[in-house]
Amino acid sequence: MKYFLTLVLGALSPAVSSASTNGNIHSFQHQCTALSRTLRAPNTEVILSEFVASGVKLTFPESANNTCPKSVISLADICRLRLNTTTSSTSSVITEVFMPVDWESKGKRRFLMGGNGGNGGCIPYGDLAFGNRLGFAAVGHDNGHAGDTSVPFRNNPQVLEDHIYRALFVAGRVAKVAVRTFYNRPISKSYYWGCSAGGRQGMKAAQDFPDEYDGILAVAPALYEQALNGQASTYFKLTGPPGSPTFLSVDQWKRVHRMVIDQCDWIDGVLDGVLEDPMKCQPRPEALLCGAGQTWDSHRCLTAKQVNTVREFYSPLYGTNGQFIAPRMNPLTREFLGFRVNYGGSPGPLAEGWYQDVLFNDPSWTIANNFSLATIDYDMQVDKYGVGTNKTDLSALRDSGGKLLLYHGLVDGLITSELSYHYYGNVVRDMGARPEELDQFFRFFPISGLDHCFTGEGPWFVGGPVQTDVRGALNIDPEQGALMKLVRWVENGTAPETLMGYKLINGTVHGKREHCKYPKKTVYRGVGDPDLPSSWKCSDAFV
Ligand SMILES: *[C@@H]1O[C@H](CO)[C@@H](O)[C@H](O)[C@H]1NC(C)=O
Ligand SMILES: *[C@@H]1O[C@H](CO)[C@@H](O)[C@H](O)[C@H]1NC(C)=O
Ligand SMILES: *[C@@H]1O[C@H](CO)[C@@H](O)[C@H](O)[C@H]1NC(C)=O
Ligand SMILES: *[C@@H]1O[C@H](CO)[C@@H](O)[C@H](O)[C@H]1NC(C)=O
Ligand SMILES: *[C@@H]1O[C@H](CO)[C@@H](O)[C@H](O)[C@H]1NC(C)=O
Numbered sequence: 138m139k140y141f142l143t144l145v146l147g148a149l150s151p152a153v154s155s156a157s158t159n160g161n162i163h164s165f166q167h168q169c170t171a172l173s174r175t176l177r178a179p180n181t182e183v184i185l186s187e188f189v190a191s192g193v194k195l196t197f198p199e200s201a202n203n204t205c206p207k208s209v210i211s212l213a214d215i216c217r218l219r220l221n222t223t224t225s226s227t228s229s230v231i232t233e234v235f236m237p238v239d240w241e242s243k244g245k246r247r248f249l250m251g252g253n254g255g256n257g258g259c260i261p262y263g264d265l266a267f268g269n270r271l272g273f274a275a276v277g278h279d280n281g282h283a284g285d286t287s288v289p290f291r292n293n294p295q296v297l298e299d300h301i302y303r304a305l306f307v308a309g310r311v312a313k314v315a316v317r318t319f320y321n322r323p324i325s326k327s328y329y330w331g332c333s334a335g336g337r338q339g340m341k342a343a344q345d346f347p348d349e350y351d352g353i354l355a356v357a358p359a360l361y362e363q364a365l366n367g368q369a370s371t372y373f374k375l376t377g378p379p380g381s382p383t384f385l386s387v388d389q390w391k392r393v394h395r396m397v398i399d400q401c402d403w404i405d406g407v408l409d410g411v412l413e414d415p416m417k418c419q420p421r422p423e424a425l426l427c428g429a430g431q432t433w434d435s436h437r438c439l440t441a442k443q444v445n446t447v448r449e450f451y452s453p454l455y456g457t458n459g460q461f462i463a464p465r466m467n468p469l470t471r472e473f474l475g476f477r478v479n480y481g482g483s484p485g486p487l488a489e490g491w492y493q494d495v496l497f498n499d500p501s502w503t504i505a506n507n508f509s510l511a512t513i514d515y516d517m518q519v520d521k522y523g524v525g526t527n528k529t530d531l532s533a534l535r536d537s538g539g540k541l542l543l544y545h546g547l548v549d550g551l552i553t554s555e556l557s558y559h560y561y562g563n564v565v566r567d568m569g570a571r572p573e574e575l576d577q578f579f580r581f582f583p584i585s586g587l588d589h590c591f592t593g594e595g596p597w598f599v600g601g602p603v604q605t606d607v608r609g610a611l612n613i614d615p616e617q618g619a620l621m622k623l624v625r626w627v628e629n630g631t632a633p634e635t636l637m638g639y640k641l642i643n644g645t646v647h648g649k650r651e652h653c654k655y656p657k658k659t660v661y662r663g664v665g666d667p668d669l670p671s672s673w674k675c676s677d678a679f680v
């Protein structure tokens with residue numbers, strides 16, 4: 138049947154051989170190179186079109202002076218296309234389209250757009266290669282600026298507009314034209330995946346351009362970005378620089394981490410250093426307060442001021458009029474990323490850059506000197522190009538038949554996972570839709586033991602974006618991963634009830650657990666090896 142369809146479609150297409158039906162690799166290479174002459178996409182010039190064999194290491198010399206990826210190893214025979222699309226007289230977006238040879242048979246003519254992280258100027262090459270391995274035509278873009286800082290936004294509103302939503306939209310449109318042109322076939326389904334800033338982009342697509350993607354995998358999204366910047370700034374005010382009486386060192390945060398395990402690990406019935414339901418955990422940092430004559434050096438205890446820092450860290454942030462701004466940080470914060478970015482004793486660079494380069498357009502503005510809760514009010518009021526990504530009416534996505542899969546790590550040290558619960562609850566209330574109704578198109582999975590996007594001490598690997606180039610990732614069956622679960626939901630109506638998580642440590646799998654869909658809970662059965670999925674069940678007994 139499939140063979141027959143291929144023949145019929147082949148007969149309908151123009152006489153020129155298409156890249157996908159002609160199995161001849163030379164023809165594929167030839168047509169790839171020819172794209173630089175043949176491609177016609179709006180406001181777009183082809184910078185490069187080249188064949189790249191599987192296993193070849195691609196290098197990106199243009200990333201020499203920034204923190205973007207310097208190389209990637211291709212995981213399929215692909216046609217690589219690099220495009221430059223003009224978005225205004227002062228802005229342009231670089232898009233990379235990686236198109237595999239077996240798009241038709243293996244890839245089922247699927248399109249996959251990847252998201253950006255941090256300040257968004259890096260193309261997620263690892264995710265592109267991973268997508269190619271599954272047969273997707275995989276796409277990424279530089280979000281309208283090179284490198285992971287906010288400096289390009291300074292005095293440059295068009296570049297900022299690209300960054301917040303337009304580059305995603307434009308790159309998606311242009312890449313779809315490129316894929317259709319190259320294969321001379323229609324795209325069957327379009328997908329998006331991204332974490333952090335890329336998670337926010339996915340939510341932006343769900344909220345504002347629901348017809349562009351059939352399936353969206355949004356991970357640890359930077360929703361309510363003004364709140365996140367305010368929270369990061371508040372952490373610096375709270376800790377002060379290293380050496381301040383209110384500051385905690387990495388070792389002291391590790392001590393706090395162990396304290397939380399002591400206080401809360403029992404709640405889910407398994408002492409494994411992983412909290413299945415951290416919402417039930419209310420840390421009591423006073424447990425670490427030094428007694429008379431005790432010090433950190435002598436007793437590994439904290440001063441009253443440090444205890445207060447931890448207390449505030451685990452409390453929601455309220456604004457100028459006492460209004461809720463952001464939820465508390467996850468109880469089991471690890472030092473992996475958050476410490477380096479937001480509470481390591483220097484002002485959060487993402488937040489400070491946003492204020493300097495965007496909101497106040499003043500490089501002398503600093504969190505230390507100039508931040509107050511009123512800054513958050515002003516940022517929200519301005520809501521530059523809708524950066525807040527806070528729309529809760531997802532009815533257009535529902536009506537277009539799109540599917541949105543959201544997951545968030547429960548030990549995320551950068552963007553508290555409680556923000557995703559918060560958003561989900563807002564959607565339920567604002568749409569007046571019970572979770573059973575949202576399940577039709579929007580499902581949320583809390584992932585225990587996962588830090589920000591990747592790594593962690595629990596079953597954190599779920600085959601999502603940014604997890605693709607960690608050690609051992611390629612040894613795990615991608616068919617069980619979050620991306621392919623989304624694909625089966627979109628294409629086969631098999632909606633995911635769980636996401637399989639792998640406890641991947643140093644490249645080796647040490648256990649597996651199925652993470653249940655919210656508001657169900659992942660509950661230990663009371664007996665059995667906690668590293669086996671069969672020892673857990675999804676329960677709605679307590680929701
Ligand atoms: C990187 O910076 C150096 C020194 O400023 C410069 O010579 C070089 O051209 C830059 N490389 C790229 C790829 O921009
Ligand atoms: C992309 O096009 C713009 C014009 O819109 C140009 O200024 C820019 O240099 C081009 N970038 C590259 C990498 O060719
Ligand atoms: C920031 O704070 C410094 C020090 O208090 C002050 O001199 C400066 O005027 C402030 N800048 C703005 C833009 O408010
Ligand atoms: C989103 O944020 C904007 C600006 O902060 C606010 O005006 C709007 O009411 C918010 N929307 C929702 C649905 O909460
Ligand atoms: C597709 O759906 C059918 C019935 O809903 C199910 O039996 C089958 O396993 C699904 N196939 C895949 C690949 O998920």
Ligand SMILES: *[C@@H]1O[C@H](CO)[C@@H](O)[C@H](O)[C@H]1NC(C)=O
Binds near residue numbers: 642643
């Ligand atoms: C992983 O590697 C680190 C650093 O080499 C080591 O300290 C740790 O014990 C290893 N963990 C496991 C579970 O093998």
